[in-house]
Amino acid sequence: MTLAPATVKATEVQLGDRLRARSGAELTVTRIDGEFMGRANMLAFVEDSGEQWFKMPALRDGDVELVRRENAVE
Amino acid sequence: MVVADGLSGIDGRRIDPAVLEGNAVLVVNVASQCGLTPQYEGLERLQERYGAAGFTVLGVPCNQFAGQEPGTPEEIQQFCSTTYGASFPLTEKLEVNGHHRHPLYERLTAVPDAEGRAGEVEWNFEKFLISPAGEIVARFRPQVEPEDDQVTRAIERVLP
Numbered sequence: 001m002t003l004a005p006a007t008v009k010a011t012e013v014q015l016g017d018r019l020r021a022r023s024g025a026e027l028t029v030t031r032i033d034g035e036f037m038g039r040a041n042m043l044a045f046v047e048d049s050g051e052q053w054f055k056m057p058a059l060r061d062g063d064v065e066l067v068r069r070e071n072a073v074e
Numbered sequence: 075m076v077v078a079d080g081l082s083g084i085d086g087r088r089i090d091p092a093v094l095e096g097n098a099v100l101v102v103n104v105a106s107q108c109g110l111t112p113q114y115e116g117l118e119r120l121q122e123r124y125g126a127a128g129f130t131v132l133g134v135p136c137n138q139f140a141g142q143e144p145g146t147p148e149e150i151q152q153f154c155s156t157t158y159g160a161s162f163p164l165t166e167k168l169e170v171n172g173h174h175r176h177p178l179y180e181r182l183t184a185v186p187d188a189e190g191r192a193g194e195v196e197w198n199f200e201k202f203l204i205s206p207a208g209e210i211v212a213r214f215r216p217q218v219e220p221e222d223d224q225v226t227r228a229i230e231r232v233l234p
Contacts, residue, residue, distance in 0.1 A: 023107070023141030037197055037217060053172020055197070056140050 008066045010043050010058040018068035019045055019056060026067055027054040081178065084135065084147045084164040093163060096206050098129045098232045100225075101182060103136040103170050105143040105198040106153045113199045114158035116220030120229070121162045128206060128234040131162035136170050139198050143167065170195045187213040188224070201225065205232040 013019065017029045027047035036042035036057040044057045045064070058064050081089045102117060117131045135150050137143040145153065147166065154160040170179040171194045179195065182202045186192040201214040203225075212228040219225070 021140045023144055025137075025141030025144075037215070048172055050173050052138075053169065053174070054138055054141075055171075057197075 006066050007063045010060055010062050010064050013043075013045060013064060013066070014069065016070055017066055020065040020067050021056045025054065027052070027056060082166040084151050084166060086147065086166065089163060089165065094130065094132065096128065096234060098124075098206055098229060098234065099132050099204040100129070100220075100229065101132045101134060101178070101202045101204065102220075103168075103195055103198060103200055104133040104154075104164070105136065105139060106145060106150060107142040108139070108198040110197070110199040110216055113220055114154065114160055117162065118158055118160050120220050120226075121160075124229055124233065125161075129229060133160065133162060133164040134170065135164060135167045136195075136198070137167060138169060138171055142198060170200075182210060182213075185210045185213050187215055203228050203232065206234040 013029060013032065015029055015032070018026060019029060020026050027045065028049065029045045030048050031046040033044040033046060036044040041060050042057050043060055044055055047054045083089045100117075100120065104114070105111060117133070120129070121131050133154070135143045143150065150167070151164065154164065168176040168179070170176065170183070175183070183195060184192055185202065197216040199216040201218065201220070202210055203212040203214075205211050211232055214222070214225055
């Protein structure tokens with residue numbers, strides 16, 4: 001099952017989620033760092049795959065654009 | 075030489091090893107649309123301050139951090155020269171982390187920072203100082219400004 005594009009809380013992002021950065025670039029989350037550059041109020045979503053390495057930080061209490069979530073329950 | 079191996083410039087031509095060999099080199103992954111992009115000003119001042127003494131900044135455009143370096147080589151070059159008057163060389167756009175990381179960054183990221191942390195480049199504007207002999211002597215995280223005392227002291231220690 002796949003979700004249509006939506007906005008979700010950064011803290012609700014799951015491994016495997018497909019996100020879109022403000023630049024328009026997209027990543028499939030394979031790792032979530034609990035802080036960003038020493039800032040505990042931020043998270044960083046990373047895709048570290050054979051396809052690409054890409055990092056996107058977000059405020060912990062902010063929203064991110066979710067492009068796709070596999071295995072979502074309707 | 076650790077720096078010049080197989081590197082092309084932003085213009086697509088191979089970087090002349092003579093530009094780098096025998097010099098202290100501060101390698102910095104750069105991006106045009108980052109909150110840290112104004113660090114270009116400090117980098118250019120380092121270039122002006124130490125360039126005649128055997129030092130150069132080497133900018134490495136990279137789009138792996140939130141897609142903040144999306145431009146074409148021409149756009150990146152134009153941005154750097156017109157917005158910041160950057161006179162130091164830029165490489166072609168490279169990957170600094172991950173499976174397709176450039177060999178230069180394989181070597182750079184093996185070096186720890188002052189807190190003993192090696193591994194992935196954390197964000198745009200991480201800095202690595204290479205001595206004229208080709209040894210990677212220091213690593214500074216993105217928050218460390220180019221003209222921070224710890225950077226200038228390290229540069230002055232390795233100038234030829």
